[in-house]
Amino acid sequence: MAEVKKQISTNWYKKFDQIDGSHPLKSVIPEGYIDYPARIRKGGKVSYFNFSLAKEMGLIPKSHADELTMELKEKILSTFSIQIINEYDQMNNKKFPKDEIKAGTYMATRYLQLQHDDKKGRTSGDGRSIWNGQIKHNHKTWDISSCGTGATRLSPATSKYNKFFETGDPTISYGCGYAEFDEGLATAILSHIFNANQQSTEQTLAIIEFKNNISINVRVHENLLRPSHIFLYLKQDRLEELKSLLDYYIERQREKEDWSDCPSSQKKYDYLGDKIASTFGALSADLEDEYIFCWLDWDGDNILMDGGIIDYGSIRQFGLFHSEYRYDDVERYSTNILEQKNKAKYIVQTFAQAIDFIKTGEKKNINEFANSESVNLFDEKFEQKKNENILRRIGLSQRKRKQVLKRKPELIEEFRKVFSYFERAKSESGVVEISDGVTWDAIFSMRTLLREYPQIYLNTETFLDDTEFIDLIKSSYATQNDLEINSYRKSKIYEFQKLYLEIIKETARTFQQTQEDILLDVCQRSQVINKAERITGDAVTYIVDLLIQQKKSLSVEKLYHLIEDLGGHQNLDPDKKIQFHQKVPKGILRKIIDVVRENREGL
Amino acid sequence: MKLVFYSGGYAEENFNLDQGLLSLFKKKDLKLTFIPSSSYNSNEDYRDIIQQYRPYGIRKFYKFHVDHPFSEISKKIAFQADIIHLGGGNTFYFLKYLRKTGLLKELKAWVRNGGVLTGVSAGAIIMTKNIETAAFPSFDCDENEDNVKNLAGLQLVDFEFFPHYKNSKRYDQELKNYSKMIQSPVYACPDGSGILLNHNEIRFIGKTFCFVNGHKYLLNK
Numbered sequence: 001m002a003e004v005k006k007q008i009s010t011n012w013y014k015k016f017d018q019i020d021g022s023h024p025l026k027s028v029i030p031e032g033y034i035d036y037p038a039r040i041r042k043g044g045k046v047s048y049f050n051f052s053l054a055k056e057m058g059l060i061p062k063s064h065a066d067e068l069t070m071e072l073k074e075k076i077l078s079t080f081s082i083q084i085i086n087e088y089d090q091m092n093n094k095k096f097p098k099d100e101i102k103a104g105t106y107m108a109t110r111y112l113q114l115q116h117d118d119k120k121g122r123t124s125g126d127g128r129s130i131w132n133g134q135i136k137h138n139h140k141t142w143d144i145s146s147c148g149t150g151a152t153r154l155s156p157a158t159s160k161y162n163k164f165f166e167t168g169d170p171t172i173s174y175g176c177g178y179a180e181f182d183e184g185l186a187t188a189i190l191s192h193i194f195n196a197n198q199q200s201t202e203q204t205l206a207i208i209e210f211k212n213n214i215s216i217n218v219r220v221h222e223n224l225l226r227p228s229h230i231f232l233y234l235k236q237d238r239l240e241e242l243k244s245l246l247d248y249y250i251e252r253q254r255e256k257e258d259w260s261d262c263p264s265s266q267k268k269y270d271y272l273g274d275k276i277a278s279t280f281g282a283l284s285a286d287l288e289d290e291y292i293f294c295w296l297d298w299d300g301d302n303i304l305m306d307g308g309i310i311d312y313g314s315i316r317q318f319g320l321f322h323s324e325y326r327y328d329d330v331e332r333y334s335t336n337i338l339e340q341k342n343k344a345k346y347i348v349q350t351f352a353q354a355i356d357f358i359k360t361g362e363k364k365n366i367n368e369f370a371n372s373e374s375v376n377l378f379d380e381k382f383e384q385k386k387n388e389n390i391l392r393r394i395g396l397s398q399r400k401r402k403q404v405l406k407r408k409p410e411l412i413e414e415f416r417k418v419f420s421y422f423e424r425a426k427s428e429s430g431v432v433e434i435s436d437g438v439t440w441d442a443i444f445s446m447r448t449l450l451r452e453y454p455q456i457y458l459n460t461e462t463f464l465d466d467t468e469f470i471d472l473i474k475s476s477y478a479t480q481n482d483l484e485i486n487s488y489r490k491s492k493i494y495e496f497q498k499l500y501l502e503i504i505k506e507t508a509r510t511f512q513q514t515q516e517d518i519l520l521d522v523c524q525r526s527q528v529i530n531k532a533e534r535i536t537g538d539a540v541t542y543i544v545d546l547l548i549q550q551k552k553s554l555s556v557e558k559l560y561h562l563i564e565d566l567g568g569h570q571n572l573d574p575d576k577k578i579q580f581h582q583k584v585p586k587g588i589l590r591k592i593i594d595v596v597r598e599n600r601e602g603l
Numbered sequence: 604m605k606l607v608f609y610s611g612g613y614a615e616e617n618f619n620l621d622q623g624l625l626s627l628f629k630k631k632d633l634k635l636t637f638i639p640s641s642s643y644n645s646n647e648d649y650r651d652i653i654q655q656y657r658p659y660g661i662r663k664f665y666k667f668h669v670d671h672p673f674s675e676i677s678k679k680i681a682f683q684a685d686i687i688h689l690g691g692g693n694t695f696y697f698l699k700y701l702r703k704t705g706l707l708k709e710l711k712a713w714v715r716n717g718g719v720l721t722g723v724s725a726g727a728i729i730m731t732k733n734i735e736t737a738a739f740p741s742f743d744c745d746e747n748e749d750n751v752k753n754l755a756g757l758q759l760v761d762f763e764f765f766p767h768y769k770n771s772k773r774y775d776q777e778l779k780n781y782s783k784m785i786q787s788p789v790y791a792c793p794d795g796s797g798i799l800l801n802h803n804e805i806r807f808i809g810k811t812f813c814f815v816n817g818h819k820y821l822l823n824k
Contacts, residue, residue, distance in 0.1 A: 452674075452677060455664070455665050455666065455680075456665075456676065456677070456680055458663055458664070458665075459634055459663050459665050459680050459683065459684075460680060460683075464676065468674075468675075468676040471674045471675060471676060472674045472676055472677065474674075476672075516662055516663075517662075520653070520657075520662065520664065523664065523666075524646075524649065524650055524653065527646050527649060527666060528646050531642075531646070532642060532668065532671050533642060533671070569643060569644070574646075578644075578647070580644060583644065584641070584643075584644075584692050584693050584745075585641075585643050586746055586748065587748070590748060593643050597642070597670070597671055600671070
């Protein structure tokens with residue numbers, strides 16, 4: 001049953017009333033946003049609600065059952081089912097009933113976007129989103145924004161055609177101000193999984209669904225500012241606004257524990273530079289190692305200031321290291337997963353330029369910061385994280401990683417090289433076109449290798465022979481020719497096993513444990529970290545199709561539990577105890593797991 | 604043939620069955636392969652298996668999935684174990700993949716060549732003639748979502764096994780009715796009890812009931 005009628009005090013949902021369009025950012029830079037009046041949009045239904053997130057945000061009490069009560073449903077709709085009264089509406093003097101007009105106004109923020117010809121951010125920003133507001137709970141501050149609330153003047157369409165569009169104008173798709181339900185659901189699924197695995201990301205609070213696959217997708221994060229919000233003022237040489245916005249960001253971040261040592265003097269800007277460099281260095285390593293495709297570019301869009309993922313339209317998680325995949329965005333191809341690092345580095349370089357501008361009052365050429373301290377710190381953090389990640393992927397606990405890295409950094413780096421040789425091996429078939437871009441298939445599954453090798457060695461105490469090794473790690477993309485064992489590959493197979501065992505032996509020596517005990521521990525951890533059934537972007541697409549087909553039988557509660565269970569299934573933390581709603585998957589969940597399995601090596 | 608049928612329950616409840624299992628071996632350095640019924644949530648079960656058997660000195664474990672592709676080398680090592688343990692879960696799903704991968708036959712041959720096969724719940728049911736008991740009791744049974752038609756199990760014994768048995772009228776009624784329709788006995792075990800088969804010798808460990816021709820008998824207190 002979708003709606004459980006219960007007499008619950010409306011006080012339970014009082015916090016929703018704070019989400020009224022007000023946001024401190026409005027007073028920081030009055031020109032940094034377009035302020036829109038809004039009206040209630042009727043005909044929507046709550047299709048998804050993230051109960052645990054709502055509890056964390058204090059929107060519903062902790063003791064609230066995971067049930068969409070009538071009162072809660074009404075509160076969600078009255079808060080989030082809104083549409084802006086945009087320039088088109090105003091120019092055409094459209095009238096709306098007074099009781100449907102929201103009391104507050106809602107901002108569409110300006111930020112830099114490479115899709116806009118202007119390249120300076122004068123016309124770009126939230127093209128179909130508004131910020132609903134901000135709430136605080138348990139020492140956390142949450143920004144809330146909704147996608148699909150109407151066409152703003154900051155959309156690429158308005159910029160391109162130099163006119164204002166009616167919300168929902170069927171002549172224009174990207175720019176009509178609507179968002180799609182399938183897109184919202186895909187975001188809810190993948191962001192839930194990433195968040196559960198400690199990847200900083202926007203999260204979906206609710207999806208309000210309308211006819212024809214249209215929806216309003218409500219998203220939240222502790223700080224929704226993107227680098228592109230900042231870069232806008234840098235590109236336009238507006239020092240005062242640049243400084244104001246960075247000051248605002250720093251003050252917001254200061255509330256967080258890991259920013260507690262941020263100085264209050266001018267040194268805070270250097271602190272920010274270091275934070276950004278460290279965050280983006282580590283993030284780039286993580287994206288590469290988790291095979292997360294996130295289209296980073298010079299504009300600093302598609303990513304949040306704290307390294308959180310936003311805008312899931314082009315986000316994918318690959319099952320193998322398909323490092324040549326590029327998304328086809330009609331007018332351009334995206335970066336590939338290996339190029340993300342340099343784009344992230346360029347974002348850091350741009351921040352170095354911005355901070356120097358604030359400190360000196362003089363905007364220098366971006367190239368002068370190519371070897372800045374920030375950029376060097378980025379490189380250092382990237383390397384550190386890559387080293388740490390390879391040990392984590394092997395299955396060593398944090399304590400063990402730290403000691404092994406301290407004692408044998410050169411061993412880890414050597415191992416990374418041979419690991420990379422297999423990870424980056426590509427099919428002889430070359431670059432191929434696919435439905436949304438181009439790719440070049442990876443032929444080896446490193447997750448299989450890391451998952452299976454320790455338990456094979458634990459049981460056999462001998463190296464695999466060359467054929468067995470290749471047979472173990474071959475992916476479904478590999479052709480017979482791809483798997484040829486030449487003398488170079490032979491040497492790499494030997495080297496991999498030799499170095500892997502040296503790492504295990506070093507760990508055993510350091511922690512005075514037997515090699516067998518270390519391997520058994522690694523076996524258990526690597527089974528979780530390198531699970532065979534890692535969700536991919538392709539799988540998410542099929543899961544969304546499946547859920548849409550089954551929509552009639554899916555209550556809000558059931559959908560929430562399904563996504564929670566899928567999140568549990570995708571847990572990559574061996575130290576985390578997962579509580580499943582379904583211990584043995586049945587019905588739709590079973591089908592979802594089948595989809596994940598079938599697409600596990602894809603894009 | 605050496606087989607151990609576990610009903611379920613926590614490790615400490617199965618101490619006597621574990622001791623029975625170990626008594627089947629003379630050597631100490633044992634290898635155990637765990638075959639989960641499904642890869643879903645199997646890591647938790649894998650950890651539990653290690654925690655259950657490690658205190659007995661078993662230090663070499665191998666986890667082998669049947670519901671996604673595996674390499675020849677993985678299969679080879681899985682079958683080099685001294686003990687193969689079939690996990691619990693959905694019996695129909697498990698049987699489907701054991702049959703699809705050809706492992707049903709290979710397991711049978713492995714047992715006949717001296718391997719010790721153990722199973723818990725669904726895994727134990729699969730070791731018997733057929734998996735009909737997975738459909739009982741009607742109020743808490745496995746769902747046959749895959750529409751598995753061939754319900755023949757490993758057919759290593761001539762009895763059927765009913766795990767997680769609760770001594771109640773609801774269970775009894777269904778099992779009595781079922782036993783009227785079949786020739787072989789149904790051994791019903793509450794969690795923590797089970798059956799140990801060592802060639803021709805059968806031992807009931809913990810409380811065990813037998814349902815035959817519509818009657819219920821207590822075999823072991």
